[in-house]
Amino acid sequence: MRGLVIKNTGSWYTVKTDDGQLIESKIKGNFRLKGIRSTNPVAVGDYVQLITNQEGTAFISSIEDRQNYIIRKSPNLSKQSHILAANVDQALLVVTVNYPQTSTTFIDRFLAGAEAYRVPVIIIFNKSDILSEEELHYEKMMCTLYETIGYKCIELSAATGEGTRMIEDFMLMANETVAEEYCTREIPFLYRTHDKPDGDRMEATLTLIREQGIKVEKRSHEITPGEVQKILTSIEGTPEEPLISRLLLR
Template identity: 50%
Template sequence: MEGLVIKNAGNIFLVKTPAGNLHECMVKGNFRIKGLRTTNPVAIGDRVLIEKTSDNQTYFITEVLERSNCIVRKPTNLSKQLHILAANVDLALLMVSITQPQTHTIFIDRFLATAEAYRIPCCLLFNKTDLYDSEDYEYLDALIRLYESIPYPCLKLSIFKGEGLEEVSQLIRGKISLLAGNSGVGKSSLVNRLNPAIRAKVGLISDYHNKGKHTTSYSEMFEIEDNTYIIDTPGIKGFNTVDMHVTEVGHFFPEIFRTSASCYYSNCTHRHEPGCAVLKAIEEHRISQSRYQSYLSILEDSGEGKYRE
């Protein structure tokens, strides 16, 4: 029988079948996915085959079906094993705000570059528009013009006023979406508004509370409607988990990548090389300064051993 893993706590996986039944499943001790050294063999978003043992009521996951992608977190211990945060993500939603809290473009761009590396389509949700003054609105429109030109779809949202919610519903229908963003931008509020039955915890107190718990061993997808899931996992907030080679970083900035075809050197890093088409495009305001600064900041990390040199 086939199913979708929607929740995981320790070594118990909650699997939903196409008929809508939920089964708590275990994983056999020797279960391994070929070629991947991970702390967990199965993750939320995985499509799996399950079987019931003949003698009792226990279900086992017998196979993980091929993944379209899997989001991993780098190891924090010495075991050198990756931890799979989620699999088969169709869409990444990055929720940002101009104010309370302000999301910095460097955070946005790092997220977008990582989503590109995973080849996951990404959409920006600008929340809390009800709080913006005219200056905030000007900045908002400038950002939307910038990101739509790359192009990344952008939506204006106010969960308080109900603005943009219908658009979000349509966008996520039938998909597994990852919802990310700084703490306090309104992710849990969005999940609650899309499906009031969910009651995700809203506000700083619950964030503080979550930190005290072992959130690493627990993950869950929220079912918004049939076949529509949102992953709002604190562990995915930063999402900066992909190793990038210095000459590769530019591949994950679509406008830099397109322009780099005209650079004199094929391995141009767009910093000081003669005949660099990217530097020329920045001078001519065809590539934005803020995007370029974010690009440079990722390059700098490669020197600190965070990214492969």
């Protein structure tokens, strides 16, 4: 059975199979004997083959060749590296000119690593709405510099909404399991770039949740953190859990 690793917690991996099942899985023991020099032989984003068992869990028996991956030096001296993610379609590097300032050394190191492993990068300049005129000038200069060497740059403003729709579109494309539902029903899920979700779009979210037979209480057009926790508890173990949990926690 083939699947995609979407989560790693300790020694357990959550694998989404080609037919949409979510299966908790572990690595077979022989992975430890194959001379793998990373701390994690399996990473989020890997496509793997599973051997299921009667308990409803599975063993990961093999890993497909990776298109690319993002890696860092491992703090474990007995290993060479730690893989952060595999088969990355698009990396969004979020930086700030101030509050706090992201150093160009950090940006360049990330870009060099991404280039080495063939990971495409877009640079997001965040907090543009709170910068001074001088800082905005510096931000635009930075954008011009990185665009000159081939990187797309987006200036992000929570006050005006500038750039947020473009990022939302990129994230939708990366979440193929729920993208069609989100797009057709205009459901907001990028809460980190929307201070207050649009009222009509939030109502679409609530309608979808209620259609699953889940009672939702809300104040105005917002769902309180306590209500989110109640919903997550009520859907635990149900077929609707993957969709609703992604919807609420994005």
